[in-house]
Amino acid sequence: MPTAIQQAVEKEERPMPDERRxxxxxxxxxxxxHERNPTRAMCHSIVRLIVRSxxxxxxxxxxxxxxxxxxxxxxxQQVKTRVEYKTRNNTLARRRRSREGRRNTGVAGESRLTRGPVDQYGCVRWCPADLPEGETEATLEDSxxxxxxxYSEEGMGGAERAEPLMVRTYVILRRYLNRMPAxxxxxxxxxxxxxxxxxxLFSHFGLLTDVNILQKLQEALGQRGQTILHFSQKLDNPKIREVLASYDPEGSEKAACILQLLMVYFKEPTEKLMLEVDVSFF
Structure with a gap:
């Protein structure tokens, strides 16, 4: 036990955050x-003993x-998150794999990837071990x-054409990203x-987390957008009032207005996230 923790325990005081970490x-x-991949139940038993003592x-x-x-x-939660971090590249994690079986990553007939357990970071395919159906290491390297x-022929303009290949090669890409040193x-x-x-990026995030980020953003804006607008209207903030003044419910993009309001509220520079263009020149 670290010295700082021993002193806190002896004085019956709460340790500082960095000492607790x-x-x-x-x-x-x-x-x-003693156990290379402790389960949540194991962690709970140990933490409970510490808390009771x-x-x-x-x-x-x-x-x-x-x-x-x-x-x-x-x-x-801290202990389990640390365990997840330490075992992210540990193949023993496969013993906790979900039994949902295989799930399509796209339309029928495309390669499939196995969905793993959800870790503390929300990832379900952090380091997949199984290759897609019908694929080998050689075919994936060809892809x-x-x-x-x-990319050499079309640059980023070939992203749409490349997307199916990015899905197909996800396994070797994750292996590449997870290697040590990074x-x-x-x-x-x-x-x-x-x-x-x-x-x-969106395709990779979707495979990694099983979350369609664009769909989630649209749903969140639809469900919470009006609440954010009402809340912002009550604030005495000149910059927020400026954003609201330029917002036209009939002609303006509501999502853009909400994002600007959030950035102003959290004191983020909007010019670093949004590129505003005068479309009259196009």
């Missing part, structure tokens, strides 16, 4: 000496001084060469240029 790291390292230092306490649940949730040829960004851009296209 160091304790979690040390705890997980010790756990993994030192409740004033580790138990989750509400503002009214009451223990939240069994006092373990936040500490358990990768085809991608580079398309490849440099310039190297990734040279080896997998279409990963930096909008189509390639």
């Amino acid at each position: 160091a304790f979690v790291n040390a705890l997980v390292d010790q756990m993994m000496q 030192h409740p004033k230092s580790f138990a989750d306490i509400s503002r009214r001084g009451e223990v939240v649940g069994d006092g373990c949730p936040s500490h358990l 990768k060469r085809d991608l580079r040829n398309i 490849p440099a960004m310039l190297e990734v851009k040279e080896e997998w240029p279409f990963l930096f296209s909008q189509r390639g």
Whole structure:
């Protein structure tokens, strides 16, 4: 146990956040000496013992001084997240694989990828081990060469044509990205240029998380957009009022207005995210 944690426990005080993180790291390292891939139940048992032994230092306490649940949730989450981080490239994770079977990544007849368990980061295909149906290492390398040829001929303009090949080569791309040490960004851009296209990035994110980011964004704007507008109208902020003044419910793009409002509210420079163009010149 780190010295800072020992002192906090002896004084029945709560450790500082960085001290607690160091304790979690040390705890997980010790756990993994006995079990390379601890389950959540294993983590919960150990965390519960710690919390029960030192409740004033580790138990989750509400503002009214009451223990939240069994006092373990936040500490358990930290421990389990650390375990997930340490075992992301560990093939033992396959023993927790979901039994949903195989799922199509596109239209009927296209290659398939197995959906793994959801980890603490929301990834379901972080490091897939199985190749798509009907594919071999050699055929996937051929597809990768085809991608580079398309890029050399068409540049990013070939992103639409490259998208099916990006889906097909997802397994070897993840293997490449997950290697240690991690490849440099310039190297990734040279080896997998279409990963930096909008189509390639959205497609990759969809396979990695099973989330259609554009659809989710549209749904979120549809469900929460009006609430954000109403909230912004109550704020006494000149920059927010400026954005609202330029918004026309009949002719303006509501999504763009909401994004601008959020960026202004969180003090983000809008010019670094949005490229505004006078379309009258086109």
